[in-house]
Amino acid sequence: MMKKFVSAVMLLSLLISMFPSIVGAAVAPKLYLNGTLLQSAAEPRIVGSSTLVPIRTVTEGLGFDVAWEKPHVTISNGETNMVLTIGNKNAVVNDRVVPLDAPAIITSGSTMVPLRFVSEQFGVSVYWDKTTRSVYLNKPIPDAPPAETPDSGNGGESPAISSASLNSIEYNGLGSIYLSFEGDFKDLKTEVLHNPERVVIDLPYMKFNAESFTPGFTDANSAAKLGEIMIDSHPTLKKIRYSYYSDKPDTVRVVLDLLAPTNVQTAKEDQSIRIDVLEQTGPAPVVPPPQPKVYKVVLDAGHGGKDPGALAVNGRREKEYNLAITLKVKALLDNEPRIKAYLTRSDDTFVELDDRVAFANNLGADLFLSFHANKATSATVSGAETYYYRGDSIAFANVIHKHLIAGTGFRDRGVRQADFRVIKYTTMPAVLLEAGYLSNSGDTATLFSAAKQSKIAAEIVAGIKAYLKLS
Structure with missing residues (x-):
């Protein structure tokens, strides 16, 4: 599975290299895969409301098969078969006609396709952050299987770990976020990311409580579904985002979007996780004003x-x-x-x-x-x-x-x-x-x-x- 993830990173890195200049914008959107910024000398291209990327770079990076029979291009990963026609706003996915927001085009020798459509058809979720002009691609990364423990009278089998249930996500207005849960889960994982500033907190062996959250958040097919809480009472915390991130194991992801580098501390309490967003630790990044569209x-x-x-x-x-x-x-x-x-x-x-x-x-x-x-x-x-x-x-x-x-x-x-x-x-x-x-x-x-x-x-x-x- 880790090899597939590395392939996905390579694929999406190549994807980025296919992005032409954005129509009328001086600052191109950034592309992230599972929180990692993908670097490229070329820029993504936005046509209308769709981000276009070169298809061959993306698909080859993910290890998909690509076949050309102009004006048709076929992409397949063994489970999903997609046919795109240059200039046509309909695609055929597993013999089903699906409308596109923007058609595939050919420019400067590259075949460009809508990023969101292709990604989601092949299981990669896409989230567009308008404020930071960033595209977040998320592909579930399964944890390594738990190491086997010595035989302790149970036939050598490792004890099963049940998933906890996340009941609520609440902000107290003073800099603390409380995650209420039932059951047991493994230690949370925290990662600080930059450009843009954010803190990613993963909760392995945890699912959303179906009675507290929209049903779409409670199953393995909901990786593309994101919830968010907007914050206007904190100097640097501007948004809390959350999603069902993986089902191998069940994992809930919480992301804190920050205006500047900020000290964040977490503590596991009795059936609750407290996240304290503390003092600013660095200057806010200088974001150039958006340029008018040409x-x-x-x-x-x-x-x-x-x-x-x-x-x-x-x-x-x-x-x-x-x-x-x-x-x-x-x-x-x-x-x-x-x-x-x-x-x-x-x-x-x-x-x-x-x-x-x-x-x-x-x-x-x-x-x-x-x-x-x-x-x-x-x-x-x-x-x-x-x-x-x-x-x-x-x-x-x-x-x-x-x-x-x-x-x-x-x-x-x-x-x-x-x-x-x-x-x-x-x-x-x-x-x-x-x-x-x-x-x-x-x-x-x-x-x-x-x-x-x-x-x-x-x-x-x-x-x-x-x-x-x-x-």
Whole structure:
């Protein structure tokens, strides 16, 4: 079992090395396995509310089997079989379809997968501490079997040790924590950990009393369930966390989260354990203030190269307008400190639709905009439309469309739903803008006017900032 634990440590250490930079954050979260900080030159990557890590590093470190048949990757440990598909928000676990908060992606040559989902499917619990920006992974570590004792008339068998029952965890408001229990258990184990500061107290041969605690805490499948008590009356103690930690033997874990190094003493009394949180012994760590998020926005100039798009009444091509307006929006966004703009094409080249989708998804973009112009059989048709596909794009489409109409001055032809590939298969809020009709002379003159393009670009940027609540 200890070999498996060492493998788990190696696996998760490798996992960490796969973490790309966090979107818009200067300080990456730290990753701990059973209280040990895992070091890596690379940083974890957070996409939305999910932490992504490189799959092969994680799985190989834990000794799992990995098989690739693009775009599918299969992970197995002999008991659990998981199939992930790049860009797909569903996984298949033991022939059962399970939804993901974030899909697997490929970036910088690494396949990145959601840490919590993969860990918990393979028996590793995950706890996110928002205050310290830390991810705690817990894999039960069975104690070594008790040493055999000489034969004392019982056939050479070691006496069985029954588990104690933890009845309550109470803080008295003055720095002392009382753990009331029934029965007998082995001596508690205490470990002081740093970065962040905390004290870990393990109580071997103890379980939670099912009548006092939520049922989920009282069985071996509850390692992922954590309880906590927030503290606001102590100089350094900010939180008490507790969980059912292991069933080999039954072990309850109590963690004291501290603001600074602090003297902590424990005493075993009659059916009670007293934990005294005493004086501060060192300075509080300096935590840099969180940096504001920088949003990734992908700008997609429709068509290009061998695909010219619609022919305008003035003889010019749609791809020209699409690129011109995209570059103007990019230039304006480059002046926005909270927005980083990316282009699917920056010149007259052709990019496959699926490659545009993959670019945005692999980047972990926050928004996607595709720029186009329309055409009709009648020269009298005029106006601008904004298209979306998924429900999570409606709000973005409504905001951008309002600004598109303001920028063009065209007839409002509304926000519409359509299954254009680039807005259907991207995984972030995505819209496709049909700015006007190239079959209409008035729309065409506006769209190919440099001054009008600048006005449209300014409105698009204003729409992006309004949606992101940056204006």
